[in-house]
Amino acid sequence: MSRLSSVSRVRVRYAETDQMGVVYYANYFVWFEVGRTDLLRGAGWSYREMEHDGYSLPVIDAQCTYRGSAKYDDEVEVRTTGSAISPVRLQFSYEVVRPVDHVTLATGTTVHATLDRTGRPCRLPERVRALFS
Numbered sequence: 181m182s183r184l185s186s187v188s189r190v191r192v193r194y195a196e197t198d199q200m201g202v203v204y205y206a207n208y209f210v211w212f213e214v215g216r217t218d219l220l221r222g223a224g225w226s227y228r229e230m231e232h233d234g235y236s237l238p239v240i241d242a243q244c245t246y247r248g249s250a251k252y253d254d255e256v257e258v259r260t261t262g263s264a265i266s267p268v269r270l271q272f273s274y275e276v277v278r279p280v281d282h283v284t285l286a287t288g289t290t291v292h293a294t295l296d297r298t299g300r301p302c303r304l305p306e307r308v309r310a311l312f313s
Contacts, residue, residue, distance in 0.1 A: 184311060186219040188258040192250050203250040208286050209242060212274045215260030216290070219272070223262075223311050235305065237270065237292040244274075244288035254278055256285065264312035267303045268294045 188211075196207045217227060230237070250256055259275040269291060276286040296302040304312070 183261045183263050184219055184223050185259070185261045186215060186222050188215045188218045188260065190214060190256050190258060192252050192254045192256065194252055197252045201252045205244070205246060208244050208246070208276060208288065211256070211258045211276060212242075212244075212260075212272070212288060212290060215258035215274055216262070216272050219260045219262055225308055225311070233305065234297040235302070236295045236299075238295060239290050240269075240293050241291040242288070243290075244286055246286050248278070248283050248285040250276070250278065250285050255280070262312055264304065264309060265291070267309065268301050270294070270304070270312060 190211055192203055196203050196210075198204050220226060220230070255278070257277045257279050259277060260272055262270060262272045265271045271289055271291050274286070274288045274290075275284055277284050294302055294304050303309075
């Protein structure tokens with residue numbers, strides 16, 4: 181199985197932290213979206229093009245395991261890989277790493293269904309299946 185991959189860099193903003201300066205847990209899912217968007221754009225199929233072509237990829241399952249704490253002003257890498265798990269579903273895997281000390285802060289996955297313009301499940305277009313399979 182072929183796996184697309186990308187690396188996105190994010191600098192922790194003050195608004196993403198709690199009173200102790202630690203990144204609030206839900207922001208990791210926002211960073212997962214950054215990674216996923218960058219991966220798709222790098223593969224030649226941006227979210228804008230996807231929606232223009234009549235497809236959407238809603239999240240149907242999301243998981244994150246927290247291993248360490250990111251803090252205000254840390255730079256982190258979101259390492260994203262993607263693969264097709266069926267003709268109508270994609271899975272993205274994420275690893276959030278602080279590159280200055282190579283600490284893995286979180287790992288996770290999201291699973292996405294493919295929907296058409298009417299919101300009904302459909303097969304991924306052939307050009308996309310070729311990228312992910």
